Amino acid sequence: MTKPSCEDTTLVRARDLHHGYFSFTFAPYPRVAECHPGSFVHVQLTSTDIYLRRAMSVASVNTRRHELEIIFKVFGRGTAALSRFTTGSKVNILGPLGVGFSKPRSTYHPVLVAGGVGFPPLMFLAQQMIDDGMDPKNIHFFYGGRSERDLVERARIKKMGIRFYPATDDGSLGDKGLVTKSVEKFIKDHHAKERLRLYGCGPEPMLKAVDELGMQYGVAGQISLESPMPCGIGICLGCVVKLRVGGHARVCCEGPVFEIGEVVL
Amino acid sequence: MTPDLRVTIAGVEFANPVMTASGCCNYGEELAQVFPLSKLGALVTKSITLKPRLGHPVPRTAETASGMLNAIGLANVGIDAFIKDKIPFLEKQKTKIIVNVAGATINEYVEVSARLADIGRVDILEINISCPNVDEGGLEFGQSPALTEKCIAGVRKVFPRPIIAKLAPNVTDITQIADAAHQGGADAFAVINSLVGTSVDIDTWRPRLTNNRGGLTGPAIKPIALAMVDKVYTKCKLPIIGIGGISTYRDVIEFLLVGATAVQVGTALFVEPDAPVKIVEGLKEYMKTKKLSHINDMIGKVRKYT
Ligand SMILES: Cc1cc2nc3c(=O)[nH]c(=O)nc-3n(C[C@H](O)[C@H](O)[C@H](O)COP(=O)(O)OP(=O)(O)OC[C@H]3O[C@@H](n4cnc5c(N)ncnc54)[C@H](O)[C@@H]3O)c2cc1C
Numbered sequence: 001m002t003k004p005s006c007e008d009t010t011l012v013r014a015r016d017l018h019h020g021y022f023s024f025t026f027a028p029y030p031r032v033a034e035c036h037p038g039s040f041v042h043v044q045l046t047s048t049d050i051y052l053r054r055a056m057s058v059a060s061v062n063t064r065r066h067e068l069e070i071i072f073k074v075f076g077r078g079t080a081a082l083s084r085f086t087t088g089s090k091v092n093i094l095g096p097l098g099v100g101f102s103k104p105r106s107t108y109h110p111v112l113v114a115g116g117v118g119f120p121p122l123m124f125l126a127q128q129m130i131d132d133g134m135d136p137k138n139i140h141f142f143y144g145g146r147s148e149r150d151l152v153e154r155a156r157i158k159k160m161g162i163r164f165y166p167a168t169d170d171g172s173l174g175d176k177g178l179v180t181k182s183v184e185k186f187i188k189d190h191h192a193k194e195r196l197r198l199y200g201c202g203p204e205p206m207l208k209a210v211d212e213l214g215m216q217y218g219v220a221g222q223i224s225l226e227s228p229m230p231c232g233i234g235i236c237l238g239c240v241v242k243l244r245v246g247g248h249a250r251v252c253c254e255g256p257v258f259e260i261g262e263v264v265l
Numbered sequence: 266m267t268p269d270l271r272v273t274i275a276g277v278e279f280a281n282p283v284m285t286a287s288g289c290c291n292y293g294e295e296l297a298q299v300f301p302l303s304k305l306g307a308l309v310t311k312s313i314t315l316k317p318r319l320g321h322p323v324p325r326t327a328e329t330a331s332g333m334l335n336a337i338g339l340a341n342v343g344i345d346a347f348i349k350d351k352i353p354f355l356e357k358q359k360t361k362i363i364v365n366v367a368g369a370t371i372n373e374y375v376e377v378s379a380r381l382a383d384i385g386r387v388d389i390l391e392i393n394i395s396c397p398n399v400d401e402g403g404l405e406f407g408q409s410p411a412l413t414e415k416c417i418a419g420v421r422k423v424f425p426r427p428i429i430a431k432l433a434p435n436v437t438d439i440t441q442i443a444d445a446a447h448q449g450g451a452d453a454f455a456v457i458n459s460l461v462g463t464s465v466d467i468d469t470w471r472p473r474l475t476n477n478r479g480g481l482t483g484p485a486i487k488p489i490a491l492a493m494v495d496k497v498y499t500k501c502k503l504p505i506i507g508i509g510g511i512s513t514y515r516d517v518i519e520f521l522l523v524g525a526t527a528v529q530v531g532t533a534l535f536v537e538p539d540a541p542v543k544i545v546e547g548l549k550e551y552m553k554t555k556k557l558s559h560i561n562d563m564i565g566k567v568r569k570y571t
Pocket residue numbers: 040052053054055056057058070071072073074075076077078079080117120225226227228229230256327328
């Protein structure tokens with residue numbers, strides 16, 4: 001377990017990605033080197049009606065410049081308050097938190113399945129796999145959303161040179177329908193020839209489908225879960241999930257990344 | 266001159282008056298990653314019951330204005346696993362160890378307490394007769410003077426070291442319950458546990474907690490907690506550990522002034538896990554500025570209007 005700490009940092013770049021999505025870069029964040037794909041930070045929002053921190057996955061780091069990026073979508077009052085921070089604002093970050101994704105060996109073909117605002121940790125994972133020497137052509141990135149507008153940062157993901165498969169509920173971009181339908185077709189076509197590894201992050205119904213696909217086709221992998229997280233460090237017991245072997249695990253510290261087949265969704 | 270932060274409750278001396286609140290630091294291991302627990306006056310564990318409990322299904326927490334609701338449902342490892350897996354860690358910590366005990370029946374409280382009596386490193390028991398999050402026991406004990414007395418008296422017989430009775434705020438007159446706990450043999454009061462509350466999602470028309478209601482905690486409850494401490498201090502005889510919405514040293518001083526000898530920090534740990542360390546530093550600075558040499562110089566010293 002990495003020791004979490006509260007660090008004051010500054011919002012140095014705020015990009016409006018449109019349609020309610022924002023990218024925030026904080027610096028200097030002294031602990032960037034300890035952030036891994038799937039790690040998250042707990043961002044403090046000081047206001048009377050927003051007492052608790054909000055969990056945000058690490059979307060990228062720049063270790064040389066000590067920069068940490070998060071990407072979020074305005075959803076409720078917490079993320080709305082976050083979006084109102086302006087560059088130069090001091091923000092307190094508790095982290096790095098959680099157990100992240102384990103990277104596959106280079107002979108594997110990772111299949112990344114992102115749903116909506118679940119894409120940032122998977123984008124980070126793809127980048128790290130490339131940095132570690134994996135051929136980008138072997139990385140398959142499925143990205144699903146309601147419509148084209150929900151699939152933000154597409155240009156950035158495509159620029160990595162990885163294989164990119166968008167899917168939208170309304171058919172405005174890529175396959176029409178649930179992204180997991182496209183993933184299933186891909187698994188059927190490829191799992192006999194290639195050693196696949198599934199990685200999922202997104203809304204719970206999507207994760208449930210990824211989990212089931214993994215078990216049905218015998219493809220191992222991991223999914224990153226969300227849960228209401230008051231503390232993020234394992235002391236409140238508010239964030240638990242049921243394990244298939246029985247008992248509970250805390251999403252914030254035993255997770256947020258779990259093996260396919262490990263949790264009851 | 267460095268101010269003296271030591272306080273004594275029922276013969277037990279604490280390095281400072283700042284403790285963690287039950288259910289807000291698990292069994293201490295996680296917070297030990299954030300700061301050395303020796304910085305605390307005492308660590309108070311999650312409520313321990315006879316059998317392990319998983320608690321209520323999620324969502325079992327919900328944010329509210331200046332606080333939160335929880336209905337964790339006394340999730341804990343149970344007394345056997347606590348003694349086997351958690352005590353070895355706690356024994357090594359250079360702070361006082363207070364184990365919080367809960368149960369559905371008086372027998373359960375007594376049985377758990379008897380097991381803890383044999384472990385010398387458990388300095389004090391805190392008896393949770395006030396949890397709003399279980400159907401059985403808990404509040405029911407805390408709302409009845411007779412049951413409170415019986416429960417504390419039962420524990421008193423089997424546990425040779427000091428006992429703190431943790432009182433519920435959801436009662437007509439908290440001093441009646443406090444007096445009953447005193448009668449039963451308690452050595453101190455912890456005031457207060459969380460207040461019953463709920464919250465509803467207007468999109469789904471569902472309560473935000475699967476338990477339908479939970480306990481309100483955090484800064485929102487501080488004024489209520491202060492008034493309760495004041496009331497107990499004025500009418501009852503035992504030392505008080507003040508709890509409710511404490512997040513800074515300033516909050517602590519308010520509690521001391523109305524009569525608390527020590528305090529516990531709960532929900533604030535979720536937002537600032539190192540809050541106790543900052544609080545202790547803040548207390549020292551305040552005492553230096555005010556030229557106070559001892560914590561006792563503040564306890565109960567509120568200058569009330571007459
Ligand atoms: C490990 C982890 C990583 C996350 N990463 C991101 C990210 O990269 N980008 C992003 O936009 N969002 C992310 N989230 C979700 C984010 O933390 C917010 O909780 C969520 O967007 C709700 O928005 P809000 O705070 O505006 O809602 P509010 O209505 O203000 O939230 C109220 C409360 O509900 C809790 N809550 C409600 N639903 C959820 C949920 N599904 N998951 C977690 N908490 C919930 C919140 O913690 C908060 O306490 C992540 C959550 C977790 C647990």
